[in-house]
Amino acid sequence: MKLIIAIIRLERLDPVQHELQSILNEGDNYRLTIRPVEGHGRQHGEVEYVRGQPVRARMVQRVEITVGLNDRYVEPAIEAIVRGARSGTAGEVGDGKIFVVPLEQCVRIRTGERGEAAI
């Protein structure tokens, strides 16, 4: 099992959800957690104007997606997120990152199921 943590642009959330749904939804629903995050990579924040004075925000705003996956779904999910989150065909600085980390355990609270069945 793997945990995918992807940081993407706010406006790419819908396309990414759409792509993930197309590969992960097998009759019941697929599972996803999102949260707003701030930070910076090569890019810094946008320039805003405060009473005519330009001020650059220190952090950019992004959305972070977390998905727990069984191993065979990991590659398709990575490709789906890349398809959905990339700006244009070539992509742009600031499109985000995907981190994949091993997932020790997964428990469905309602039933107590563990492991791959609980994902």
Place this chain on the structure above:
Amino acid sequence: MDPTSAQAIDSGSTAWMLASAAFVLLMVPGLALFYAGMVRRKNIIATMLYSYGAMALIGVQWMLFGYALAFGRSVNGVIGWDPALLGLHGIEPGKLFGDKAIPELVFVMFQGKFAIITPALISGAVAERMRFSTFLMFCFLWATFIYCPLAHWVWAPGGWLFERGVLDFAGGTVVHISSGFSALVLALLVGRRLDYQPGSGGAVLPHNLPMTLLGAGLLWFGWFGFNAGSAVAVESPVAGATAGLAFATTQTAAAAGGLVWMLIEWWHHGKPTSLGMASGVVAGLVAVTPAAGHVTPLSALLIGGVTALACYLAVQLKARFGYDDALDAFGVHGVGGLVGALATGLFCFAPVAGALVGGGWGQFGKQALGAGAGIAFAMTGTLLIGLALKATMGLRVTAEQEREGLDLSLHGERGYHSELI
């Protein structure tokens, strides 16, 4: 209650003055919201409490002795005094104010709201780093030693500027010049916020602009009481035609100010901003304050628009000079008040004609005298009070408190907790 004087009360004027007093009080929460939206999340409570603190503290000061100092019998034109006014104990409910057809208590309350909002305006310059305790003490001393005398000079019969014919309809000098120029002095004494870097434009972004817009809307609304309510002070015995004129000029200047600031910024940076429009509205309102019942609506249009331009330029200068007038109390109220006070001498048609409407330059000279006296008195007084407080209580919070945020470090509260619970 004395039935004969009660009969002389004009019900229309009295009703409007009661409403106006409440309007002006509503400007204080409006100002608190206007300022609070422009600071960072960690300082919202502290920023609002500067204004609410003035509401409570000066509300007491005014009834105990502030009113007596401002509107008691004139002592050589420089200060008022009347023991019967202390604690308002000598004012019978049926007693009328001077030659006006309204109860004196209504006038006391109306004027008291002006005394509250004026020091609250100053807080914008020192937001996010001034100690709350010191600010309260500053408010008390400033209201007593600067505001009350100045209100007496300009508005009270016998006041030396009043007797010279200086026009200040609703407080261009008494409220806006005094608070704006004092704000500049206090901002210099307190020093820059740690995170404010002049030149790069600073690194402090507003945390909630919708809050600022709501505050600006409440200010605009309350300003109708501020200006049109002031008609009773200049029109005897009732407030009628002049109140209507002041209402119309207030609306006109506010709209023109908002429009002009928005267009300037649109042209300058390519985008019309909400903060710009709100700032322009306030600049227009500030400028028309001394002129409201003395100029035509068309003149008010010009005054509001020109002042928005002047204030926009003044705010840009801040980065060049490097002082941290955090929320532009000087840039908007000081500069806007000065432009308005002078413009009154150019455009007034009643009770005298200004320089641009067929009169001579006499009234303009009087306006310059009033503004100059207000600036000199406010800046000197604020410098003395500020230096005294710096030496005794200290003006600033510690660097650690400033980084943590004033809300938690000074008030033990946060404005915002988790978004989920």
